[in-house]
Amino acid sequence: MTDSELVLYRAMLRIRRFEETILEQFKRGLFSGTTHTSLGQEANAVGVISQSLPDNVIVTNHRCHGHYLAYGGDMRALFAELMGRSTGICGGRGGSQHIHWRNLYSNGVQGGIVPIAAGMALAEKRKGKDISVTVFIGDGTFGEGVIYEAFNFASLWQLPLLIVVENNHIAQTTPSELALAGSIKKRFEAFGIPAVELDTSDVMEIAGEASQLYAEIHENISPRALILNTRRFGPHSKGDDTRSGEEVARMRLERDPLSILESRLPAHDVAEVVSQVEEEVRIAFDLALADPPALFPERGS
Amino acid sequence: MSRTVLESLNSGLLEALGSSPDVLLLGEDILDPYGGAFKVTKGCSTKYPQQVITTPISEAGLAGLASGLALRGLRPVVEVMFGDFITLMADQLVNHIAKFRWMYNDTVNLPLVIRTPMGGRRGYGPAHSQTLEKLFMGIPGLTVVSPNHLLPEGSIEPGEQLKRLILETSEPVLFVENKLQYLLPLLTQTGLSEFDVHERYAAEDEKRLFPIRTLEVAGAPKPVCTIAAYGYMSELCLDAVKKLAYDHEIFCRLVIPTRLAPFHTDSIEESVLETGRLVIVEEGTLTMGWGAELTARVAEILGARLEKVGRVGAKDTPVPAAATLEQQTLPQVDTIVDAVLRLAGKNG
Numbered sequence: 001m002t003d004s005e006l007v008l009y010r011a012m013l014r015i016r017r018f019e020e021t022i023l024e025q026f027k028r029g030l031f032s033g034t035t036h037t038s039l040g041q042e043a044n045a046v047g048v049i050s051q052s053l054p055d056n057v058i059v060t061n062h063r064c065h066g067h068y069l070a071y072g073g074d075m076r077a078l079f080a081e082l083m084g085r086s087t088g089i090c091g092g093r094g095g096s097q098h099i100h101w102r103n104l105y106s107n108g109v110q111g112g113i114v115p116i117a118a119g120m121a122l123a124e125k126r127k128g129k130d131i132s133v134t135v136f137i138g139d140g141t142f143g144e145g146v147i148y149e150a151f152n153f154a155s156l157w158q159l160p161l162l163i164v165v166e167n168n169h170i171a172q173t174t175p176s177e178l179a180l181a182g183s184i185k186k187r188f189e190a191f192g193i194p195a196v197e198l199d200t201s202d203v204m205e206i207a208g209e210a211s212q213l214y215a216e217i218h219e220n221i222s223p224r225a226l227i228l229n230t231r232r233f234g235p236h237s238k239g240d241d242t243r244s245g246e247e248v249a250r251m252r253l254e255r256d257p258l259s260i261l262e263s264r265l266p267a268h269d270v271a272e273v274v275s276q277v278e279e280e281v282r283i284a285f286d287l288a289l290a291d292p293p294a295l296f297p298e299r300g301s
Numbered sequence: 302m303s304r305t306v307l308e309s310l311n312s313g314l315l316e317a318l319g320s321s322p323d324v325l326l327l328g329e330d331i332l333d334p335y336g337g338a339f340k341v342t343k344g345c346s347t348k349y350p351q352q353v354i355t356t357p358i359s360e361a362g363l364a365g366l367a368s369g370l371a372l373r374g375l376r377p378v379v380e381v382m383f384g385d386f387i388t389l390m391a392d393q394l395v396n397h398i399a400k401f402r403w404m405y406n407d408t409v410n411l412p413l414v415i416r417t418p419m420g421g422r423r424g425y426g427p428a429h430s431q432t433l434e435k436l437f438m439g440i441p442g443l444t445v446v447s448p449n450h451l452l453p454e455g456s457i458e459p460g461e462q463l464k465r466l467i468l469e470t471s472e473p474v475l476f477v478e479n480k481l482q483y484l485l486p487l488l489t490q491t492g493l494s495e496f497d498v499h500e501r502y503a504a505e506d507e508k509r510l511f512p513i514r515t516l517e518v519a520g521a522p523k524p525v526c527t528i529a530a531y532g533y534m535s536e537l538c539l540d541a542v543k544k545l546a547y548d549h550e551i552f553c554r555l556v557i558p559t560r561l562a563p564f565h566t567d568s569i570e571e572s573v574l575e576t577g578r579l580v581i582v583e584e585g586t587l588t589m590g591w592g593a594e595l596t597a598r599v600a601e602i603l604g605a606r607l608e609k610v611g612r613v614g615a616k617d618t619p620v621p622a623a624a625t626l627e628q629q630t631l632p633q634v635d636t637i638v639d640a641v642l643r644l645a646g647k648n649g
Contacts, residue, residue, distance in 0.1 A: 057373070090406040100405035105372070109396045115362040116397060119369020119377075126325075126375070146392070149362025149617070 008050060008203045009261050010273045012042035015066040016258060019234065022065075022082065026160025026238055030289065031082050035096045038066035040201070040233030043069040043257035044136075044166050046225070047206025051214055052134055055091040056102065057124070058247055059117040062097040062108040063166075067136055075251035075280065078289035092294030111137070111144025114163070118150045121159035127214040127222060132160035136221040137238050142187070151191040154223040162213055163193070163221040168232035173242045188225040250285060265290045271289045303486035306450045308342060310341050310416075310478065313460025314378070317347040317467040324467055326353045327367060328380030338382045339418055346540035360386050364393035364415065371413040371473075372401065378467050384419035384477070385431050386388055398473045399442035408490055414467050416476035420533055421615075421631050423480050426622035432585035434477045438562040438594070444474045445562040447532040449514065450485045451539065453498040458487055459524065462559065465510055477561070479533040479584075486631065495519055496544070501593055503565045511560035513568045517553065518546045524554040526645040527572040529595060530582040531557055535634065538582055549638075551645050553580075560586055560592065566598045575620045577608040578644045587614035613637050620644050 010259075019037035026035065038045065039262050045066035050284070060067040063301060068078060073089070081088030087097045097108030107113045117135035124131040141147060155162045165184055169176045188195035192215075196209055206228060213224045231251040235241035262270055316325050326345055328337065332355045336343030346353040346640050360381060367377040381387055387394075394415075401411055412438035421430035437447050445468065457465070467476050486492065496516045502509045515525050516539065530538040535557045545551040554572050558565065573579050579599060581592035592612035600607050613632045621627050 090408075093406050094404045098400070098404045100408060102403075105401075105405075107397060107400075109392065112361075112365060112392050112397050115359075115365025115393075116369040116372070118362075119366035119371075120373045121369070122366065123370045123373035127373075146361045146365065149359035150365065152359065153366055205536060247489060256512050260387055301575070 003203065004272065005261060005265060006269055008207065009270070010048050010051065010204060010277060011046040011257070012257055012261070013273060013277045014075065014280065015042045015069050017277055018069060018078070019065060021281055021285055023234065023238065032084060033095050034237045035082060036237050037064040037234045038063050040251065040255065041166055041168060042066055043201050043203035043206050044091040044164065044228045044230055046166055046195060047203045048134065048210040050209040051207055053131070053214070053218070055129070055131050056198040057067045057120050057131065057133040057241055058104040059105065059113055059120065059133060059139070060106040061110070061113065061136055063138070064097060064099060064106040066237060067106070068099060068101065068104060073101050073104065075284035076287045078283050080291050083288055084294050085288055086283060087288065087289035087291040087293045088294065098220060110141050111146045114141070114147045115150040115153065117158055118153045119163060121154065121161040122157060125160055130218055132162060132214065133166060134162040136164045136166060139165065139167040139169060139173065139184065140174070142184060151193060152187065153190040158222045160221050161218050162217055163188070163223065163225045165225065165227040167227060167229050168246070169229070170232060170243070173240065184227055193223045193225050194219065195227060197227040197229070199229040202260050204259055204261070266290045303489070303492065305483065306448070306487065307339070307341060307483040309458045309460035309487055310448070310463055311343055311460065313462070313464035314345055315348060315376065316344060316604060317464040318345060318352050320464070320468055322352065323350060323374070323376045325370060325375055325377045327356055327363060327377055329356055329382050329397065331355055331380055333341045337380060339480065339574055341478070341483070342380060348445060349582055361393055362431070363459050364390040364398065367396045367413050367415070368393060368411065369403070371411045372409055374411045376467055378414040378416065381415060382527055383418045383429050384433055385428050387417055387433055387437070390415070394437060394443060394475070395440055399440045402443050402472060410471040411473050412470050413473045414463070414470065415474070415478050416463065418478045418480045418483070420479040420481060421620045422628055424622055424627065427619035430620035430627070432477065432583070434561065435583070435585050437475055438591060442473070443562065444472055444560065445477060446474055446511065447477045447561055448533055448602065449531065449557050449559050450482065450487050451493060451498065451514055451516060451535060451557065452487055452489050454490050455512060455516070456500050462510065466598050469508055469510065475530065477576045482533040482536070485536055501568060503567065506560070511558070513558045513559065515568065515572065516542070516555045516557070518542065518571045521546060521552045522554045523606065524576050526551065526553045526578040526580060526611035526641050527552050527569060527576045527583060528555045528637070529569050530555065531559070531561060532584070534582045534584055537632065540634045541641065542632065544638050549642065551641060563581055564594065564598060564625035566602070569595065570599055570602050573603060573607055577606065578610070579607060580611045580613065580637070580640045580644060582613040582632060584615060584629050584631060586617045590619050592616050609642045611644050613640045
């Protein structure tokens with residue numbers, strides 16, 4: 001198991017260091033627009049996507065960097081996209097939250113992408129392909145009505161769809177107790193979608209559950225939901241955190257997916273991975289920085 | 302008896318379904334024996350049961366579903382029961398469907414046709430009679446089409462246009478039908494014998510999917526006013542053109558585009574260069590409408606060569622249910638005639 005744990009550790013660290021670099025460099029003005037980092041939530045992206053079959057479809061949201069990197073996306077291309085470089089994933093058109101690479105699609109508007117994921121799952125089911133679709137949403141997305149239309153489609157037509165809820169208990173600055181009535185799990189169950197709920201930042205636990213759910217989805221061709229209670233260490237976007245420093249410090253102490261896994265890994269392996277990832281992030285960043293800015297072709301050329 | 306627009310659209314759907322198993326028809330109440338609220342989908346589920354999916358009353362979700370199908374290589378065509386309900390799809394149309402191809406740097410196709418009937422004159426009242434396509438004509442990435450039943454020799458009829466869009470488009474299309482247009486017979490050269498009818502295509506329309514038609518009274522003197530209209534309004538304009546010619550000896554050229562967005566105004570500009578006058582007719586409310594944009598574009602290009610311009614549209618109120626009130630609210634043949642007389646009549 002240690003080899004696999006080390007692989008997952010590396011995957012999570014890549015996301016951690018990428019996101020930290022973004023926040024650091026935003027202050028230096030090297031990025032424009034906005035960003036939403038998945039600091040603290042790395043185990044969700046890595047735990048789930050590591051268990052997804054290579055041809056599966058991943059649909060994600062405004063907080064998509066972790067999903068993209070866990071899916072195997074090129075780090076330089078993501079840096080470049082955020083810097084507005086022509087080498088960006090979408091040539092600078094999409095920015096932080098509107099990206100598409102291979103079978104990964106994101107859009108930054110809450111909820112609207114969920115029926116689209118259902119449509120993709122219907123397409124794959126009709127084509128008879130052994131492909132499922134995974135859509136990542138957050139607790140805040142539960143305020144959007146269109147997701148319930150999509151849940152109904154998914155159950156009604158038994159679509160190969162995994163809905164992953166990253167419940168970080170805060171939507172931008174609004175705590176979920178001010179926005180969410182009842183239970184997320186029961187909302188899925190009301191539609192006849194079996195749902196599993198975890199409260200962990202241990203990537204191995206998440207990967208184990210995801211693996212089981214994918215087996216069921218591909219075997220029975222039917223939807224499942226995975227609710228991951230998680231913690232967001234960073235601000236919603238760049239500097240808009242309204243939570244106390246103590247609260248965030250406690251989360252970091254108790255729910256850091258990297259520390260949790262690190263405690264089970266040999267120190268020299270961790271050190272090696274840390275230095276390799278440092279190098280990878282530095283090179284990716286420098287290459288993106290040197291890339292040409294995105295420009296539309298001049299009229300007439 | 303000539304076929305109707307409804308029959309033509311119905312054949313187009315059936316032929317599209319028969320042409321490719323990738324074509325899926327989705328919508329509310331579209332299964333036989335009902336066959337859709339306006340019967341455009343009649344027979345489809347009987348002949349192609351595997352390709353026709355009846356959906357819950359979930360317009361927003363349905364638009365998203367269709368977009369997902371299209372992004373993964375299928376060719377969905379969606380029926381929205383009433384054009385009024387298109388507002389429920391607005392987030393999908395504006396923030397998702399119209400954006401994907403462009404924001405993903407042209408790495409995806411989105412072959413999707415959403416068709417819906419707009420328009421009043423059936424007494425359905427405020428939220429079932431509107432003409433709302435103007436809300437979607439200024440959304441980059443969305444093609445808005447209005448089929449037409451006035452057909453010169455060799456032209457493509459509404460059903461053929463629909464079928465070809467379903468099978469050939471790589472971009473999302475909003476296909477705007479009209480409730481009264483459904484009942485109109487296709488007017489081919491024989492039915493249009495009083496008119497000289499011409500057809501052209503914009504240079505960028507390489508697949509020749511969007512005919513632009515012009516009509517004027519055969520053998521008449523040079524036209525003095527251009528009338529631009531689409532969809533059901535073109536039928537009213539045809540009557541207005543006849544009335545103006547025979548009752549007032551004022552001769553007009555009617556220009557009918559079938560693609561409303563992206564805007565293409567060459568044909569209208571060319572005609573205005575001859576006539577100097579332009580009347581634009583639409584069934585939607587006047588404010589911020591098709592006519593407003595068309596006027597601005599033609600004026601920008603032609604400057605003072607556009608001597609006079611007038612617009613005819615619905616009053617800026619909801620569409621009333623009572624037939625008498627509805628008639629006072631929506632454009633009629635006489636309102637079009639009056640608008641032309643104001644510009645080109647004795648005192649014009």
